[in-house]
């Protein structure tokens with residue numbers, strides 16, 4: 001078919017016309033090959049202008065449309081819609097920016113006119129190589145993958161399921177509940193953990209909208225908001241399970257700092273030194289006893305173990321250390337308890353009182369530095385320095401030591417970050433999109449974080465974040481809403497691809513797979529976002545970026561050099 | 563003004579940051595030399611080094627590749643790839659007898675209109691000092 005290119009130059013009122021000789025632009029392009037009409041208009045984006053364009057497309061039977069006007073960032077879509085209405089494929093249109101990047105920045109009218117000519121010629125030159133591209137619509141999936149079955153994951157799952165979303169809850173251990181299922185009671189009210197947790201766990205297991213996988217890990221997540229394809233694998237099985245979701249929630253929780261890294265606390269070398277978690281377990285399972293079978297007479301609880309090494313405060317250690325004093329007093333009323341802290345962190349409306357009431361029960365709080373646990377002749381003691389004008393060294397004899405180690409992110413965090421393509425901060429926790437504007441979303445649209453996966457926090461704070469995530473998902477991922485994937489994506493030519501896989505290594509979205517049978521790379525049209533990286537990297541010219549093909553951009557370069 | 567050397571510079575601008583920064587310079591009416599012809603690409607990582615080399619062989623006096631600041635690429639890593647590719651291309655240029663300063667990589671965000679003006683003005687001055695592309699003669703046989 002003979003090409004019929006129409007060129008329309010916009011005056012934009014005085015905005016362009018004042019600094020560009022429009023007629024000279026028209027003269028310069030009207031003789032070009034394929035150009036059948038070149039006209040000016042006062043305001044192309046006005047209703048009148050759009051009607052004018054539509055009429056012209058129809059009257060001249062235009063096959064291609066070039067407009068020289070403002071930035072494509074402003075009106076490309078406007079004119080693409082005009083094309084559609086006039087029955088012209090909107091990708092057979094090109095907009096030359098002679099306003100923002102020409103008339104407005106070049107002082108001299110002569111020079112601005114020449115530049116406008118160059119830009120308009122470039123658009124004409126390029127458009128001959130345009131091909132029509134078709135828009136696609138795909139269904140969005142309203143279902144959700146939740147990774148990690150602690151309190152945060154449970155809460156998010158329940159809320160989402162209550163709105164009839166199908167939730168896939170993936171937990172790597174043999175049961176859901178997370179760290180909290182090890183605790184007998186919770187600060188500050190000292191209510192039994194089971195009051196809160198057990199009911200929720202039962203609700204999850206009974207809920208028909210929630211499919212809970214235990215002993216399972218996520219192997220692969222591909223795709224984007226509304227369309228993720230997930231593969232999970234159970235420890236005991238060889239086969240993978242595959243399903244589709246629209247959003248992903250990461251609630252992989254916490255780990256504890258390993259105190260063997262700091263030999264001064266005697267952990268692993270002295271017999272009655274426990275971590276906080278070991279102490280919780282001892283208390284939950286039965287009686288608080290020393291290794292020799294007797295109840296402790298004097299207990300030292302050491303806060304902030306690893307805080308200096310990690311470089312942050314873990315927010316809940318002071319509080320659970322106070323909780324431990326309650327556990328001890330409840331079981332062994334005569335026990336002596338000394339808490340060694342560096343800064344006491346009891347923020348919030350009810351925690352200060354919790355601390356004061358515990359103190360009144362006869363618990364010593366000692367602000368100490370350079371803490372060290374030693375043993376001589378079967379007697380353990382905590383040695384420390386007191387900060388004052390004349391620093392003093394003191395010690396207390398104890399028969400049990402409990403360490404409150406810093407909270408770290410889950411040991412699987414880097415693996416998860418890699419699988420999902422989300423970021424971890426220097427501290428190891430997942431990074432939120434924005435501290436204030438996007439505190440539970442991540443840099444990847446459709447992937448959310450809640451609970452200790454985001455940073456150290458208490459159960460109530462973890463629940464708040466889980467509820468926020470559910471709100472974000474329910475309000476943005478609407479069942480039945482169609483998604484329009486990017487049209488200007490890359491494609492790979494079977495004939496030219498040499499199978500070097502360079503493109504695969506540079507694609508930020510894992511959108512290219514290798515066809516082992518044909519020995520070539522293939523672009524997944526749904527996953528490709530059209531960045532064009534693969535086509536810049538491909539050594540054989542096989543990968544081509546639609547609408548920004550080598551040829552199309554080459555034409556623009558050549559016009560720039562005329 | 564006759565006889566003065568007006569350089570021809572090709573400017574590849576990434577859609578999300580630098581092209582928007584250039585538009586902002588326009589809406590703020592910041593004046594700059596007309597020497598740079600901008601070409602919109604989706605990402606600085608889309609800029610094919612072969613195309614840049616072609617531009618030089620066809621007589622470009624300078625090529626500017628502008629993208630988002632490191633860490634801000636709309637496609638996460640495109641600008642890192644661009645940086646790597648063009649570091650290599652600069653070495654190749656030297657062996658061809660082209661000063662590597664004729665290729666410039668700059669980071670300009672969508673809110674940096676004045677910076678865009680600065681980059682264009684400075685780069686144009688630089689190329690004027692270097693003079694016309696020395697391989698143009700050879701390849702125009």
Ligand SMILES: Cc1cc2nc3c(=O)[nH]c(=O)nc-3n(C[C@H](O)[C@H](O)[C@H](O)COP(=O)(O)OP(=O)(O)OC[C@H]3O[C@@H](n4cnc5c(N)ncnc54)[C@H](O)[C@@H]3O)c2cc1C
Nearest residue numbers: 148150151152172178179186187253254412451452458459
């Ligand atoms: C000793 C101690 C006592 C505490 N006491 C209290 C208290 O009394 N009151 C209070 O409010 N807070 C307390 N906390 C804080 C509380 O533990 C946390 O706020 C809470 O556990 C956070 O819940 P979460 O769901 O974010 O993480 P977690 O409870 O850690 O749950 C994360 C879940 O994800 C799973 N997981 C991890 N990686 C993967 C993976 N790759 N794939 C699948 N699943 C994975 C884990 O197995 C786990 O089940 C205490 C903390 C400690 C250390």
Ligand code: SF4
Nearest residue numbers: 010012043045069070
């Ligand atoms: S299309 Fe752009 S250049 Fe033309 S009148 Fe509208 S805003 Fe001005």
Ligand code: SF4
Nearest residue numbers: 507528529531532534
């Ligand atoms: S254009 Fe290429 S590199 Fe970019 S997302 Fe698509 S396939 Fe990946």
Ligand code: SF4
Nearest residue numbers: 497498500501503538
């Ligand atoms: S880089 Fe090009 S040649 Fe190599 S595998 Fe990808 S498409 Fe094929």
Ligand code: FES
Nearest residue numbers: 576605629630640
């Ligand atoms: S989108 Fe701007 S550099 Fe990649």
